[in-house]
Amino acid sequence: MNSNTGKGLSVKLGTIELKNPVIMCSGTFSSGIEYNDLYDVSMLGAVTTKSFSLVPREGNKPPRLCETPAGLLNSIGLENEGIDFFINEHLPVVKRSGFTIILSILGADAAEFTNLATKIRKIEDDLLAVELNLSCPNVEKGGITLGSIPDEVENVTAAVRKILNIPVIVKLSPNNNNLAELASRAKNGGAEAISLINTIIGMAIDINTFKPKLGNIIGGLSGPAIKPVAVAKIYNLYKEKILPIIGMGGISDWKDAIEFMLAGASAIGLGTVNFVDYNAGKNILEGIASYMGSKNILNITDIIGKVKVR
Amino acid sequence: MKLIKGEIISNKKIGEGLYKMTIFSPYIIKHSLPGQFVNIKCSSESTIDPLLRRPFSIHDIEPDFKVFSILYVLKGTGTKYLSKLSSGDIADFIGPLGNGITLQENENNNFLLIGGGIGVAPLFFLAKTLSAAGKNVFFAAGFKDNNFLLFEKMLQGLKISYEIYSENGTHGKKGMITDLVIERADDFKKYDIYCCGPINMYKVLQNIFSLKSIKAKALFEEIMACGIGVCKGCVMKFKNGKDGYIYKTICKDGPLFDLMEAIFE
Ligand SMILES: Cc1cc2nc3c(=O)[nH]c(=O)nc-3n(C[C@H](O)[C@H](O)[C@H](O)COP(=O)(O)OP(=O)(O)OC[C@H]3O[C@@H](n4cnc5c(N)ncnc54)[C@H](O)[C@@H]3O)c2cc1C
Numbered sequence: 085m086n087s088n089t090g091k092g093l094s095v096k097l098g099t100i101e102l103k104n105p106v107i108m109c110s111g112t113f114s115s116g117i118e119y120n121d122l123y124d125v126s127m128l129g130a131v132t133t134k135s136f137s138l139v140p141r142e143g144n145k146p147p148r149l150c151e152t153p154a155g156l157l158n159s160i161g162l163e164n165e166g167i168d169f170f171i172n173e174h175l176p177v178v179k180r181s182g183f184t185i186i187l188s189i190l191g192a193d194a195a196e197f198t199n200l201a202t203k204i205r206k207i208e209d210d211l212l213a214v215e216l217n218l219s220c221p222n223v224e225k226g227g228i229t230l231g232s233i234p235d236e237v238e239n240v241t242a243a244v245r246k247i248l249n250i251p252v253i254v255k256l257s258p259n260n261n262n263l264a265e266l267a268s269r270a271k272n273g274g275a276e277a278i279s280l281i282n283t284i285i286g287m288a289i290d291i292n293t294f295k296p297k298l299g300n301i302i303g304g305l306s307g308p309a310i311k312p313v314a315v316a317k318i319y320n321l322y323k324e325k326i327l328p329i330i331g332m333g334g335i336s337d338w339k340d341a342i343e344f345m346l347a348g349a350s351a352i353g354l355g356t357v358n359f360v361d362y363n364a365g366k367n368i369l370e371g372i373a374s375y376m377g378s379k380n381i382l383n384i385t386d387i388i389g390k391v392k393v394r
Numbered sequence: 395m396k397l398i399k400g401e402i403i404s405n406k407k408i409g410e411g412l413y414k415m416t417i418f419s420p421y422i423i424k425h426s427l428p429g430q431f432v433n434i435k436c437s438s439e440s441t442i443d444p445l446l447r448r449p450f451s452i453h454d455i456e457p458d459f460k461v462f463s464i465l466y467v468l469k470g471t472g473t474k475y476l477s478k479l480s481s482g483d484i485a486d487f488i489g490p491l492g493n494g495i496t497l498q499e500n501e502n503n504n505f506l507l508i509g510g511g512i513g514v515a516p517l518f519f520l521a522k523t524l525s526a527a528g529k530n531v532f533f534a535a536g537f538k539d540n541n542f543l544l545f546e547k548m549l550q551g552l553k554i555s556y557e558i559y560s561e562n563g564t565h566g567k568k569g570m571i572t573d574l575v576i577e578r579a580d581d582f583k584k585y586d587i588y589c590c591g592p593i594n595m596y597k598v599l600q601n602i603f604s605l606k607s608i609k610a611k612a613l614f615e616e617i618m619a620c621g622i623g624v625c626k627g628c629v630m631k632f633k634n635g636k637d638g639y640i641y642k643t644i645c646k647d648g649p650l651f652d653l654m655e656a657i658f659e
């Protein structure tokens with residue numbers, strides 16, 4: 085990056101301060117260690133880790149992936165090595181490498197989130213924030229089942245909030261039609277920002293074998309195919325002025341990132357694009373900076389929610 | 395691993411729907427082991443169809459020319475795109491990926507390579523490496539028909555022995571490559587065995603080898619997204635303990651595994 089690229093890029097979401105608005109989505113970047121071989125991951129606003137649960141999860145039956153037009157259907161089922169693995173194995177490395185970490189966590193209910201938060205308390209100084217995955221479509225308990233019930237959203241958020249001092253982000257699913265209500269309840273529970281959107285429930289069938297293409301039958305759709313849905317969800321929630329939004333869903337270049345910010349995202353999340361363009365984080369950050377230069381935008385915050393609807 | 399834009403030196407049709415692409419890349423030559431693969435972008439820079447990259451095994455390396463090759467069959471959109479590229483075009487890929495085959499600690503002198511169909515692609519690189527190290531290599535290759543005639547020409551360039559079977563008898567002996575393995579299983583006990591081919595071939599080989607208590611390694615495939623172990627999308631079931639199983643990623647934990655450990659469903 086040239087020496088000007090750092091300027092005017094910082095954003096604030098509640099008390100969450102980011103040096104730039106580029107965040108890596110949960111589950112598509114692991115903890116960032118692999119990508120650090122390709123570019124300096126510490127330049128990113130933040131890396132959201134894979135969602136970790138209290139105990140390791142084996143994930144769903146394969147096949148877990150299926151490409152659809154401009155999209156990716158997945159039914160990973162939150163395979164992860166468990167929170168202790170993150171604390172013992174990933175954290176020392178990401179700390180040494182200077183990554184800014186948002187730790188994503190997943191529990192079946194408020195009690196499990198409480199246990200997770202208790203474990204995280206001893207490492208919270210090393211984290212920027214914690215993100216509650218209340219939106220995964222690929223698990224039987226927790227995820228979207230929990231995240232579509234307003235009372236649960238508030239309870240879970242409050243339970244974690246009570247234990248941790250770092251900011252709490254709640255990640256919601258586009259498969260809900262009451263996002264404003266869910267976001268307000270997350271706010272009541274003490275959340276400082278909303279991540280939107282997780283994947284959209286989808287399915288694909290092999291017409292030769294008559295079988296579903298995913299082992300788990302149904303999965304979550306991500307990638308460019310879902311971008312307009314994400315933009316609309318963000319636009320609608322932004323208008324409600326409930327909480328700042330980390331916008332994600334199909335961003336594939338810096339132009340998409342700008343579009344999300346115009347719709348109302350204070351920061352943007354990169355997911356599937358990391359599989360297509362391994363340098364997406366770096367490239368999109370540089371793209372945003374040069375767009376600002378060309379448009380004479382001094383602070384990126386000046387464009388948040390500035391879509392001209394009339 | 396490194397993200398590389400390498401010049402395509404040639405992209406030749408060597409059979410019906412079968413191509414060999416040669417790419418300039420000093421980095422890949424220097425760092426890759428047989429069994430490793432590259433994840434190639436199969437759409438032009440400005441398009442997203444297909445969205446995901448496609449994995450291909452490193453088929454050959456030619457250090458003198460600083461080039462490596464992939465051998466690929468036409469399947470769908472991605473491979474169709476690749477087949478249209480020509481010399482001078484740029485290939486955008488990341489690699490080398492996965493765990494390859496290292497020979498250092500290997501005392502054995504005899505190696506059996508069993509390839510089925512396009513599975514012969516990575517085994518060629520292995521055969522070349524082994525024969526350069528002075529090992530005795532026996533390459534057993536099975537095809538449907540005579541579409542891989544030119545592949546045999548490549549094998550002839552190596553100092554190894556080989557046998558070819560085809561299902562319809564138009565190339566080499568008539569039959570399945572597993573017929574040969576059944577016939578000579580006892581001989582093969584003293585070989586280090588590496589296989590690459592379709593699941594059906596692996597199922598038969600598992601049966602033969604378990605009856606004879608023969609060990610073998612195999613290269614596996616699964617649909618991939620990241621190719622570098624972050625998405626947990628490319629898993630297969632492997633044995634774990636006495637009756638248990640565990641999911642392992644093909645891209646990072648593999649693609650090389652003990653054949654006998656794989657659980658096919
Ligand atoms: C580690 C590894 C090494 C491979 N090496 C070779 C090689 O040397 N030569 C070769 O011809 N092929 C190889 N393959 C298979 C090759 O990746 C697929 O044939 C190719 O991705 C098909 O893409 P497509 O767009 O043409 O087909 P489509 O059928 O349109 O592909 C649709 C989706 O399925 C995936 N897919 C389809 N077939 C396979 C398959 N057999 N294995 C994994 N994913 C698949 C694609 O990547 C894509 O995501 C390898 C696969 C893996 C995992």
Ligand SMILES: Cc1cc2nc3c(=O)[nH]c(=O)nc-3n(C[C@H](O)[C@H](O)[C@H](O)COP(=O)(O)O)c2cc1C
Pocket residue numbers: 109110111112134135156158160162188217220255281282283305306307308310332333334335353354355356357625627
């Ligand atoms: C393979 C894969 C794994 C994912 N795993 C998680 C996860 O563990 N936790 C989570 O909150 N979201 C997960 N997601 C959702 C992404 O974080 C993101 O919200 C979604 O993919 C939309 O963004 P995209 O279109 O840019 O990928 C996953 C998505 C993919 C494709």
Ligand code: FES
Pocket residue numbers: 617618619620621622623624625626627628629643644645646
């Ligand atoms: S393809 Fe992502 S883990 Fe293997």
